[in-house]
Structures are given as structure tokens and as C-alpha cells.
Amino acid sequence: MATISIPYSRKFITAEIPDENLEGILESEAHDFKTNKDQESIVREALKNPMDCPPLTELVKGKKNIVLITSDHTRPVPSKITIPILLEEIRKGNPEAQITILIATGFHRPTTKEEMIDKFGEEIVKKEKIINHDCRQKEQIVKVGILPSGGELWLNKLAVEADLLIGEGFIEPHFFAGFSGGRKSILPGIAGENTVLANHCSKFIASEHSRTGVLKDNPIHKDMLFAAQAAKLSFILNVVIDSQKKIIYAVAGDSRTAHEEGCKFVENLASVKAKPADIVITSNGGYPLDQNIYQSVKSMTAAEASSKEDSIIIVVSACNDGHGGEGFYQTFKNAFSAQQVMDQIMKTPMEETIPDQWESQILARILIHHEVIFVTDQCDPQIIKDMHMNHANTLQEALSMAKKKKGENATITVIPDGVSVIVQK
Template structure:
């Protein structure tokens, strides 16, 4: 009997799979990557040798309004380590700089004070100016232009009025943007509602290049690059983290070239060969990415990429914050089947994209092909079943359900951390 640790909430749960059923375990090499440098040293080294850019301290000279875009509570960016170093770097170049830290909420709810304290630490929250971006508040937005896709580009006014715009984030595989990090801090991070909806339209989500680990030819990525350039994003700091959310590498400098180098590093670590199976078990990487069902769809797509036709997908995700999007939840509540959801969404033109439809579209795509069992003891089971999934309180219960569906001889592939891998296609 194989026993495999699966990330769940702030810890791990054990998955037991009979040896004769287990066909493979797919893991990112990032989880076993070793470095002798402390996390802060890795960050400082990246800032000392930026890619295709002057040092941040030099860029800060003479700048009055400096804005740092940072990630919100749903992203495991180790900002309590990175932000103090970035702030020190800026102030070494310009002690008088007026600095605002803009939280890139994208289409998410605002980050609460408690979540800020947890993510950034008391000292930063107490002594620095933090502002939540609000994509719905038109008074805080400015129209910048037209995206390559044809959608209107609206961005946070504070970011556009900055003399120096910087972003920090992390790079991991992303289920439709290819990778997180870099340009994504601007779009969707600090973009307006209209812009996010256009960029996440049904045709783009459907596009064959809008997949994990793909940048070349990805229409969503193309829009994001344009937005970052339009915002004059001058400098980025992106880190790569392991399963314990520890920094193992960092990339600083030019918004496109530094990000590209980081993506190449992640590709080398995260790419795995598919091992098709009747049952695929995964997770959403634990806290903070498994706080809601909305985010949990990401981990499901890794399982989708190695699942046989009509396979059962099991995903362990706490979802203690519920569905994560009212429109996302309501879409499934209002439709009898996943195919009905898909049929409705594919008829919606770009200019009429509705909130969260991209997440609904991807979940519907999964549910059309597979049964999905969501394992959680921290979320209302009715909410899970309302969204056309099966619910289990434990992995043991979920495995029993899956074997009843697929038979006792069913093959099993395990992806302990679904958001960390790129399953080759």
C-alpha cells in the first residue's frame, strides 16, 4: 500500500493507494530542488543582477510617486520576505520616495486587514501604505487604450500616475495564462472589470493555446503583455517557490525578459510526462490556493491532462472560504448539466462576458468529460453538489467512491500538487 502526502489547507493529508493500482506519481522537481542560499539572499542576488534593466535603486532616483503592485491573499507570494527587500532597495536610491503598495486583487474581493497581517506581517502593514485595487470602482480607473483582442483597457489610476511602477509576484504554471507572474500583475491584477471580462472571454478560454505552460500564441498572454507595456511596468521581482512555499529562485528586471527566464526555469522543473489513468488524485497545493472552489479548478486541470476518457478526478481542497465567486456558483445552480453551462457560455460574445464565466467554462469542460469528487471537511457539501460535483469528507471516502465507479482494478495516477506541474500534451 502506497501512502502519499497530499497538501491540504495548512498541512497534509495521507492518500492510500493499493500498489497494484498505482500507475504513477507526477511531481514538480521544484519540490525537491535544493539551494544553499537563504530565501532573502536569493532575492537580493536577483536584485543585484537584474535582467535587461538597471538596478531598482537606480530606477528609483528622482522618482516621486512609486507604486509596488503585490499579490493578494489568494497567492502564496512570500511578501513578508520580498517586500522589505524591495522597499529597502527603493529607499537606498531615493530616501524621499512616496511609496504605495497596491494589492492586485484582479476580480477577487478585497484583502482584509487580518489577511494583510497574515501575508505581509504587522510591521509592514503598520508602517507602509497598502491600497486594495477595486476593479468595480470606475472612479479609481482610467482608460488607457484598446487591447490586441479589441477589448477596452482600463487600469488602476494610481498605477498609471506612478513615476515608477514595480511589481512583485511568483511564477507557477497557470491553467489558461500559461504562467503566473510578470505581466499578470497588471492584467488582471490592477485592471478594470471591463478589461478582465474581455481578456477572459469564452473564445480565448476555448483557444487551444490557452493552456498550462503555453505562452507562444496564447491570446490571453498577448493581451497581458500589452497591458503591462501600456502601464509602463518598469521592473519586476518574481520568485519561484517549492511545496513548502519557500523561495528557491528569483528573477528581477525587465517585465518581459526576466519573466521569460523565470518561466523557462519553472518549465524545466514542472514538466512531467502524462500517465493516463482511470482515477487521478490531486490537490490545489494547500493554503492559500485551496481556500475556495473557484481557485480549485486550477488543480483539476492538471488531473484532466493525464486522465483517461471518462476518468474520475479526485481533488483535495479545503475550500473554507466557500465557492469564491457568486456568479460562478450561480451559473451551475441555474443549469441542469455541465453541457448546458458550456452551451450557454459559448454563445456569449466578448463584449458581454459575465463575471467568473471563465472559471465556469473550464469546470464545465472538466465535468462534461469526468466525474469530479471534491474532498473537503471545511465547506458545505450542498455547495459542492450544487456545482455538479461529488463530495467526500476524506480521501479514503473519495477513493472508495471512485473504485465503486471505475471498478476495483482501476488504475490510479497521483499529482500531489496540481498547480505545480505542467503535464506535457
């Protein structure tokens, strides 16, 4: 009997799978990566050795208005460690600089004060100027140019008008941008609503290159690179974390060079060989990524990549914040089937892309081929059912449901953290 720990909210639940049923366990080597350096040392070493640009203490000299972009409440970036060090480096080189911390909410809701305290620490929230980006507030954004895709590039005015723009974040596999981090702090991080919609259009999401771990020929990534250059993102600090959300690696410097180096590191650790099975269990890595159904679609794509044509996918995800997007929810609630959702989306041109369409498109793609069971005791089951999925309060209940359809001898693959792996067929 295999006993496997699966992240759920701020804890772990246990999956017990008989050896004769277990097809495989797919995990990133990042989870067990060992380093003899503490987290602060890793960050400071990266800042001392920036790639393709001067150290931050040199870059900030003479700059009056500095904007530091950081991730929002949906990302497990260990900002309690990274932000104080970045602020220290900036003020070491320029004590008089005016610093604004800009939260890259992308298309998400604003980060609350309580979430800021949880993410940054009470002292940072109390002493620093922190602003939530709002992609829908026209007075916040300014047009910068035209993306390679043809969409208009609108970015946060504070960032565009900054004397120096810095980004911090983390790098992990991303289900359509290839990898998170780097240029994503600009697009979608601090982009306007119409810019995000154009970049996430149905044509791009449907591209075979818009997949986990793929940057080459990825049309979404291409737009993002252009946006970062147009915004003059001068310096980044990106980290890689393990299953405990601890920093195991960091890169700093030029937004493109440093990010690509970080992506190589993640790719080497996160690439796993698919183990197609009748039942595939996955999770969204626990808090903060499993707060809603919207974010949980990411882990489903890992399960999708290791599934047979009609496999049942079990997603362990708290979803205490519900569906995570009203448009996303209504798209499925008002549809007869996932195929109807997909057909409508594929008829939608770039300029008519609607909010959350990309998440709907990917979920529809999965549901057309797979039954999905959500395991949660923190989300209204009706929401899950309205979105054409099944609900179970416990993992054992979900497995019983799946085995009734697939048989007691069904093969099972477990992906404990679906957002941390690059599943290769």
C-alpha cells in the same frame, strides 16, 4: 503500498495507494529542488543582477511617486521576505520617495487587514500605505488604450499616474495564461472589470493555446503583455517557490525579459509526462490556493490532462471560503448540466462576458467528460452538489466512491500539487 502526502489547507493528508493500482505520481521537481542559498540571499542576488534594466536603486532616483504592486491573499507569494527587501532597495536609492503598495486583487474580493498581516507582517501593515485594487470602482480606474483583442484597457489610476511602477509576484504554471507572474500583476491584477472580462472571453479560453505552460500564440498572454507595456511596468521581482512555499529562485529586471527567464526555469522543473488513469487524485497545493472551489479548478486541469475519457477526478481542497464567486456558483446551480453551461458560454460574445465565466467554462469542460469528487471537511457539501460535483469528507471515502464505479483494480494517478505541474501528453 505507496504513501503520498497531499497538501490540504495548512497541513497534509496521506494517500495510501496499493502498488498494483498506482499508475504514477506526477510532481514538479521544484518541490525537492535544493539550493545552498537562503531565501533572502536569492532575492538580493536577483536584485543585484537585474535583466535588461538598471538596478532598482538607480531606477528610483528622482521618482517621487512609486507604486509597488503585490499579489493578494489567494497567492502564496512570500511577501514577508520580498516586500521588506524591495522597500529597503527603493529607500536606499531614494529615501524621500512616496511609496504605495497596491494589492492586485484582479477580480477577487479585497484582502482583509488580517490577511495583510498574515501576508506582509504586522510592521509593514502598520507603517506602509497599502491599498486594495477594486476593479469595479470606476473612480479607481482610467482608460489607457485598446488591447490587441479589441477590448478596452482600463487600469488602476494610482499605477498609471505613478512615476515608477514595480511589480512583485511568483511564477508557477497557470491553467490558461500559461504561467503566472510578470505581466499578470497588471492584467488582471490591477485592471478594470470590463478589461478582465474581455481578456477572459469564451473564445480565448477555448483556444488550444490558452493552456498550462503555453505562452506562444496564447491570446490571453498577448493582451497581458500589451497591458504591462501600456502601464509602463518598469521593474519586476518574481520568485519561484517549493512545496513548503520557500523561495528557491528569483528573477528581477525588465518585466518581459525577467519573466520569460523565470518561466523557462519553472518549465524545466514542472514539466511531467501524463499518466492516464481511471482515477486521478489532485490538490490545489494547500493554503492559500485551496480556499475555494473557484481557485481549485486550476488543479482539476492538471488531472484532466492525465485522465482517460471517463476518469473520475478527486480534488483534495479545503474550500473553507466556499465557492469563491457568486456568479460562478449560480451558473452551475441554475443549470441542468455542465453541457448546458458550456453551450450558453460559447454563445456569449466578448463584450457580453460575465464575471467568473472563464472559470465556469473550464469547469464545464471538465465535468462534461469527468465525474469530480471534492474532498473537504471545511465546505458546505450542498455547495459542491449544487455545482454538479460529489462530496466526500475524507480521501478514503472519495476513493471508495470512485472504486465502486471503476472497480477495485482501477488505475490511479496522483498529482499531489496540481497547480505546480505542466502535464504533457
